[in-house]
Amino acid sequence: MTTQPRNERLEDALVRDPEISEQLLRWYDQTARDLPWRKSSDPYAIWVSEIMLQQTRVETVRPYYTRFLERFPDVFALASAEEEDVLSLWSGLGYYSRARNLRRGAGVVAETHDGRFPRSRSEALAIPGIGPYTSAAILSIAYELPFAVVDGNVARVLARVCRLDVPLQRKASFLEAQAEALLSKERPGDHNQAMMELGATVCVPRDPRCDLCPIGEHCQAHVDGVVDAYPSPPPRKETVALELVLFLVVDRAVGATERLLLERGNWPLIRHLWIPPIVESAGGPPDSSDAGQQGWANAWNRWTRHRAKGLEVGGWSHLGSIRHSITHHRIRFQVVEGTLQSAPSDLWATRDDLTVATERAREELGRSSLLTKALALRDRVKGRKQLEFPI
Ligand code: SF4
The missing domain is CATH 1.10.340.30 (Hypothetical protein; domain 2)
Structure with a gap:
């Protein structure tokens, strides 16, 4: 030829x-x-x-x-x-x-x-x-x-x-x-x-x-x-910085087994994985207006408005921040923990994009490195004084 x-x-x-x-x-x-x-x-x-x-x-x-x-x-x-x-x-x-x-x-x-x-x-x-x-x-x-x-x-x-x-x-x-x-x-x-x-x-x-x-x-x-x-390398994309809030919402209602609220399909960059709820940080990087119970409650309300009305969470606690990269996005997540207080009675039965999962169930859903990082942060700060804010 x-x-x-x-x-x-x-x-x-x-x-x-x-x-x-x-x-x-x-x-x-x-x-x-x-x-x-x-x-x-x-x-x-x-x-x-x-x-x-x-x-x-x-x-x-x-x-x-x-x-x-x-x-x-x-x-x-x-x-x-x-x-x-x-x-x-x-x-x-x-x-x-x-x-x-x-x-x-x-x-x-x-x-x-x-x-x-x-x-x-x-x-x-x-x-x-x-x-x-x-x-x-x-x-x-x-x-x-x-x-x-x-x-x-x-x-x-x-x-x-x-x-x-x-x-x-x-x-x-x-x-x-x-x-x-x-x-x-x-x-x-x-x-x-x-x-x-x-x-x-x-x-x-x-x-x-x-x-x-x-x-x-x-x-x-x-x-x-x-x-x-060959093959020709893909063109380098400009890095995009994002500031997000990640919610570790804990459900302790069933016995002593802790369950975490997870969702799938909502976040465009991670559609296929089960991850904790995420919203954009209001106005970019967190500032004093975002801090405290009311600030996190406001952020949570932004998530529930679009994803699941009637999910009541309280006892917010800011654990610190983690960094995570997805493609050309460099993301800083403020990680906050809260306790699930109430949910609509038919919620888990009617939604296949939301669940509360024990640790074992989370393994079966597939491990997301984002959730692993957030839980590692929680383990580090558990029992210790909450990290200084803002970070
Ligand atoms: S580049 Fe690949 S296809 Fe071409 S000769 Fe080498 S091994 Fe074969």
Whole structure:
């Protein structure tokens, strides 16, 4: 293949050489790692493995995958399982919403598709927890349907093969089109797995092992000797400073077990995690007008107004502040503790974005580093004089 000229209109510059797929598949046939989920063409088993592998290392997933399939061998077994049982088998794997969605998804497949994973992309995408990547992976590997996957590994390989001169995040549609253009129509499942394998084992983020690469002669970055420059780094965003108040609202109503109020989905930067309630600090950094019981009560009222009217909290105590970074946001949280005094009687039963959770339940909901920091601060100041204010 001749080197593709770099083109201002990247969408017109798709590499379409079928030799790339042929060489990739030959390499995959000879070197593919022996992984338990590769022994199966059962869409359910492939689905389980793809969900477990999201943001989790292969070696971590292996024992969980085997145990999970022994306990829930098919869609019907998972669909009829108690959520608690599914979560306990998932315990330690993290990102517990994956397990909840998998169980919900099994319910949909059991009820709507007679237990058979659908072959249509749109029906697959309608299943809870299944997005473009997962649907392409399952449909191609289980049914040999021609959908190309683009995960982080594949995107990196393509960026190097095509010398893509813009950050990957800006070129999702180009990457999808490029992945489709290279896809083997005879063995799309193996082709997808080979691309992912190449990114995971050879075309790694730092110091790719180009001497072992089966498609090195087609890789523009390698041929031009500029591999280190790809993928292009994302543009640096300007740092944004935020001042927020974080509420550790304690519910001691049930026996001696302390429960903490947590919410999910309200804060745009941390939508997927269960975290304590947060509001913006009135007028930026806290000042004397924010201090004291009335100041914290006012801040709490701002939260309840939007999130849950009728949640009465008192006995506010300012514990100090913590710093936390999320993407380009540098956030200072004033951490205040209060005691839950009353809540509408039907609140916990009617809201799936609010809960009061014991320490054990919090583990199952997934650990947020923000909550861990706030609780560590509380542990430090417990029994000690409240930190000076303002900080
Ligand atoms: S030649 Fe190197 S940079 Fe190019 S795809 Fe192969 S491993 Fe990646």
